Amino acid sequence: MNTTFLPNRRRCLALGSSLAATLALPGLARAQAAWPSKAVRFVVPFAPGGSSEIVARTTAFELSKALGQSVYVENKPGGAGNVAMQEVARAEDQHTIILGHIGTLAVNPYIFDKLPYDPVKDFKPVSLLAKVPSLYLVRPDLPVKDLREFIAYAKKNPGRLNYGSAGNGSAGHLAMEYLKMVSDTFILHVPYRGTGPQLTDLLAGRLDAASVGAPAVMQFIKTGKLRCIATGTTQRLAQLPEVPTVAEQGFPGFEMTQWYGVLAPSNLPQAAVDKLAAACASSVKQPASTEKFNAEAAIAAGSTPAEFARFIATEQQRWKAVVARAKIKPD
Structure with missing residues (x-):
């Protein structure tokens, strides 16, 4: 068998693979840029009314414009927010997000003996929306x-x-x-x-x-x-x-605010998370949003995923100590 041309053949195969990968990149980029490809379900783990409703619906309205797809709010109360958190953690459609809250992310992990979700492993922080x-x-x-x-x-x-x-x-x-x-x-x-x-x-x-x-x-x-x-x-x-x-x-460094942010299931690709985070940060700073927030004495935030992750970690440490000292247990 003549093996003279094997190295050239290998080079051709390698070049062909490289060319195929290069040609695939625009398609991959288009697929990532296309997110969301359908309406986004924005779950609120509380009953209608109150601060969570104001923050979620105000953000959803602006997000729809920023993302080019409908973003609709769905209230799903129960179990101190645990019911909704569990459901969204298992969502696989990549078009379901949830309103994170001081309770579900920084308090429930320390007052419940066992949670049906892991606030760190099951979700990707997207953006802090507002403080109340x-x-x-x-x-x-x-x-x-x-x-x-x-x-x-x-x-x-x-x-x-x-x-x-x-x-x-x-x-x-x-x-x-x-x-x-x-x-x-x-x-x-x-x-x-x-x-x-x-x-x-x-x-x-x-x-x-x-x-x-x-x-x-x-x-x-x-x-x-x-x-x-x-x-x-x-x-x-x-x-x-x-x-x-x-x-x-008399108490320097004291801060107590309720806060709300967006979380996505951990299976959402990071490119989509980053796109959503940028849209969230922009949405809460729109004049219509700040006007609604100001009327309720709420403070618009907006952050990167990394900033929101650090914020959640800090809040968890703060409330872990308070829950332990007060021996707080759920009703």
Whole structure:
């Protein structure tokens, strides 16, 4: 057998393979650029209404324009958000995303003995969308005008003050327990089943204090039905410029905000994740979005996947300590 031309044959085969791969690259690039190729399902793991609804629908409206495909919101409440998180973690259509939240990502891992999802392995962080300030409130006839006086009053009257929350492990529960931890104060916790019943008793004076997301209580603060003694933000809110932050009142570095971001199942290709992240960051900064957020005292964010991943990790460490100290368990 004549083997003179084998090296040339091998070179030809190699060149042919290389040429085929080169020709395939535009097709691959088009496939990646084509995402999304159909409508995107945006799951919200809570019941309709409240801050999550505002953030999700505002973002979805702008995302539809940025991505060139419909982005529709689907509420799927249950199990402190665990039901929706489990379903989306297993989604294989590559067109399902979910609204991540302080509870499902930074709290549930520490209050549930076993989760039906892994917040790190089952999802890819996409972008932080918005932060919703937690406000610290008291009934208007409580003899305190700011947080310093509230803490002094609580220490002078141990066991006399109580606070309400929307339930064990809720953002309001965490916010008050975080304040109790840094101020070394005891205040009795009264859990409710939802923000509505809690606010009813706070407004009626049957509760002394609470921490609630800004959108639900701004109207009551403005009309004097509730007194805001501090904000959990790092800077004062434009809507409440006269109210100092917790950090300003003796607790440097303190921050308590509810936050929302987009997560995708771990099987979504990184190119699609990056495209979605850029679209999310742009969407929440659009004038129409910021106008809606400002009306609810929400703060638009927008981030890269790496930035959101670091943010989640930091929040997990913060709330792990609070949950352990307060021995918080789900209802």
